[in-house]
Amino acid sequence: DIQLTQSPSFLSASVGDRVTITCRASQGISSYLAWYQQKPGKAPKLLIYAASTLQSGVPSRFSGSGSGTEFTLTVSALQPEDFATYYCQQLNSYPPTYTFGQGTKVEIE
Amino acid sequence: QITLKESGPTLVKPTQTLTLTCTFSGFSLTTNGVGVGWIRQPPGKALQWLALIFWDDDQRYSPSLKGRLTITKDTSKTQVVLTMTNMDPVDTATYYCAHLTSDTRGYSTAFDMWGQGTMVTVSS
Numbered sequence: 001d002i003q004l005t006q007s008p009s010f011l012s013a014s015v016g017d018r019v020t021i022t023c024r025a026s027q028g029i030s031s032y033l034a035w036y037q038q039k040p041g042k043a044p045k046l047l048i049y050a051a052s053t054l055q056s057g058v059p060s061r062f063s064g065s066g067s068g069t070e071f072t073l074t075v076s077a078l079q080p081e082d083f084a085t086y087y088c089q090q091l092n093s094y095p096p097t098y099t100f101g102q103g104t105k106v107e108i109e
Numbered sequence: 110q111i112t113l114k115e116s117g118p119t120l121v122k123p124t125q126t127l128t129l130t131c132t133f134s135g136f137s138l139t140t141n142g143v144g145v146g147w148i149r150q151p152p153g154k155a156l157q158w159l160a161l162i163f164w165d166d167d168q169r170y171s172p173s174l175k176g177r178l179t180i181t182k183d184t185s186k187t188q189v190v191l192t193m194t195n196m197d198p199v200d201t202a203t204y205y206c207a208h209l210t211s212d213t214r215g216y217s218t219a220f221d222m223w224g225q226g227t228m229v230t231v232s233s
Contacts, residue, residue, distance in 0.1 A: 038156075043205055044205075046219050049210075049219035049221070055219075089220075102155045103156070
């Protein structure tokens with residue numbers, strides 16, 4: 001099975017900070033990676049798919065990059081509404097599993 | 110507008126079988142590349158993908174739970190049903206269904222729309 005490891009697991013930051021979260025895959029997954037944001041008590045929200053494509057309606061301060069085994073999600077200038085937990089997910093077709101990372105919680109410093 | 114909504118029991122006993130229904134609108138599960146998946150989240154823990162069914166009835170399961178899960182679709186009723194056998198307290202979680210979208214080549218890209226989730230507690 002493909003495993004995803006996110007780092008850090010917890011991040012303390014201030015409004016306006018540039019924040020980067022890393023997601024590493026245990027084997028190459030090309031660009032079949034998505035990023036989600038989840039706030040307490042809510043369903044996850046898609047931010048990025050295909051590693052770097054911004055989902056419609058998502059602010060441009062969010063960006064994604066990477067391919068193969070290493071990926072990053074960057075928030076260029078953190079806003080109050082961005083404090084949440086972020087998950088990466090791989091959608092590799094072989095083997096056909098859709099694993100999530102363990103999550104990164106972004107809290108106010 | 111795509112919407113999904115999960116329904117099912119809020120409480121099940123250990124060893125029982127859980128049946129959850131995802132009722133959706135705004136898309137067809139006969140469209141090439143489309144799928145519906147189930148994901149769960151134990152309280153305070155990470156998301157865990159469970160199962161997925163594609164437009165062509167291809168089914169995928171989490172290897173760690175494969176023997177306990179069955180996913181089916183009823184296209185005419187716009188529903189997807191997940192059954193999980195031999196429930197245990199560790200299966201207590203919020204269960205989500207979500208719409209899977211694909212790129213122009215038919216490769217899955219993301220769960221772009223999610224239901225609100227349904228909390229299931231396993232307890233005697």
